[in-house]
Amino acid sequence: MNIIIMGCGRVGAQLAALLDRDGHKVTVLDVEQYSFRRLADNFGGTALVGDGTDEDALRKAGIEDADVFVSVTQGDNRNVMAAQIAKHIFNVPKVVCRIYDPLREEMYSTLGLETISPTMVGAQLFRDMILG
Amino acid sequence: MYVIVVGGGKIGFYLATALLSEGHEVLVLEKDPRRCEFICEQLGSVVMRGDGCEARTLADVGTERADIFAAVTDEDEDNLVACQVAKHKFKVARTIARINNPQNEMLFKKLGIDVTVSSTNLILEHIEEEVPTHSLIHLLNLEGGRLEVVEMKIPEDSQAVGKKIGELAIPPGSLMCLMVGKEGAQVPTDDTIVEADARIVVAIRPEAEAMLRAALTTAK
Numbered sequence: 001m002n003i004i005i006m007g008c009g010r011v012g013a014q015l016a017a018l019l020d021r022d023g024h025k026v027t028v029l030d031v032e033q034y035s036f037r038r039l040a041d042n043f044g045g046t047a048l049v050g051d052g053t054d055e056d057a058l059r060k061a062g063i064e065d066a067d068v069f070v071s072v073t074q075g076d077n078r079n080v081m082a083a084q085i086a087k088h089i090f091n092v093p094k095v096v097c098r099i100y101d102p103l104r105e106e107m108y109s110t111l112g113l114e115t116i117s118p119t120m121v122g123a124q125l126f127r128d129m130i131l132g
Numbered sequence: 133m134y135v136i137v138v139g140g141g142k143i144g145f146y147l148a149t150a151l152l153s154e155g156h157e158v159l160v161l162e163k164d165p166r167r168c169e170f171i172c173e174q175l176g177s178v179v180m181r182g183d184g185c186e187a188r189t190l191a192d193v194g195t196e197r198a199d200i201f202a203a204v205t206d207e208d209e210d211n212l213v214a215c216q217v218a219k220h221k222f223k224v225a226r227t228i229a230r231i232n233n234p235q236n237e238m239l240f241k242k243l244g245i246d247v248t249v250s251s252t253n254l255i256l257e258h259i260e261e262e263v264p265t266h267s268l269i270h271l272l273n274l275e276g277g278r279l280e281v282v283e284m285k286i287p288e289d290s291q292a293v294g295k296k297i298g299e300l301a302i303p304p305g306s307l308m309c310l311m312v313g314k315e316g317a318q319v320p321t322d323d324t325i326v327e328a329d330a331r332i333v334v335a336i337r338p339e340a341e342a343m344l345r346a347a348l349t350t351a352k
Contacts, residue, residue: 053209055235077185081209081239088242103187104213107220 002066004029004092006052006082007073011098013038015070020045027061030073052082055089063090071097076104083113133157136198136224138184138214139205140167143230147204148175159193184214187221195222202228208236215245241276267349268341271333281309281335284348288328291352298322301347303340309333 001024005012008030017040020026026045029052030036036047050057052071063069069086071079076099083097096114099105105117133156137144140162151158152175160175161184162168171179182189184203195201201218203211208231215227228247229240234256240248253270260269272281286292292300297308297320311320313330320332326348336344 054233075209077207077209077213081212084212084243085239089239101186104185104217107187107217111216111220 001025001068002062003027003068003070004058004061004063004066004086006030006069006071006079008032008035008038008047009072009074010038012070012072013040015072016045017043027066029057029061053078053085055085058082058085058090063092066090066092068092068094068096070095076100080104080108080113087113133199134194134197135159135200135202136161136184136190136193136195136218138201138203138211139230140164140171140179141204141206143204145171145174147202148178152178161189161193185210185217187217190217190222195224198222198224200224200226200228202230204228204230206230206232208232212236212240212243212245215240216243219244237273238277268345274335277338279335280338281333282341282344283331283333284344286326286328286330286332287349287351289351290326290328290348291350292326292348293328293352295326296322297324297326300326301343303336303343303347306334306336306340306344309335 003019003024004027005016006029008028012028016026016028020043028047029050031051033049039047048061050060052058069092071082073079079097079099083095086092087095099108099115099117100119102117102120105115109115135151135156135158137148137160140160144160148158148160158178160171160179161182162179163183165181168179168181180193195218201224203214205211211229215229218224219227226246229245231237231248231250232252234250234253237248237250257270267285269283270280271283308320310333311318311324311330313327334344
């Protein structure tokens, strides 16, 4: 599959490595060249400097042929906006986005975005671990 | 009216000042404490420190009874999310978003934001009006940018001068609405003769601009 990952932080880089290893065609987008230091030496995909909330930058990253778009930058709003561009402007079949704020996550999930809130997931994991 | 302004930067501050002087009830939401202090000193207690994208903050300031919700921070994504939360969680009737990247206009409209204000486009429109060599002026965007109303000045040396409108290669799907010439304004028909220096107002799809320009301004 053609997969675009927006944001090359710890999660973005890790996800890129996993999907690359699985044989997918991965393109990672980040506004900072410096972020790409997190990619493994044997990463076989493409790393591209660009703003994922900008339609032209997304086009350059090949969004018109993408099967999957994932937004995992540090900013909830940036992730949500990029995901909505991917879904509503470029009709990418699968769009997943990270939203730290659980309230915002709940709203966008009712609006039809596929979302993950690490805050929620993390808190639940901690609770489960504490209570055994 | 009750107006909530998200973002207490220069635009938010002057917007709030103007609305207050017109007698409206205004609340500014601003994240930066120093900026909050400044606004409070200048305008009184019409500012609250908080994130205008957070549902909890918006609940605290009574967003459900707001008549207008204007997000005017300098980040397009923050303005989008604030307006979406106001619209979907609090059913605000009128949401207004400031945008920097004119491309975002269509996305915002598609996502239900009622009004977008693009400073880039506003300045561009003024430049187009000022610069005489720029023959195509954007007057209005319709249908979220899928249709626009433009004005073109017919250059003296254009091959269109003296021809009938019906003879010109006007892009299909465009509509000639008005011609303003020496005799004043008229609604052009296929038989209307194109005058030099006339102004023609056309409703057109943005992608057909080049074809219209070629039909009306190509030199003899």
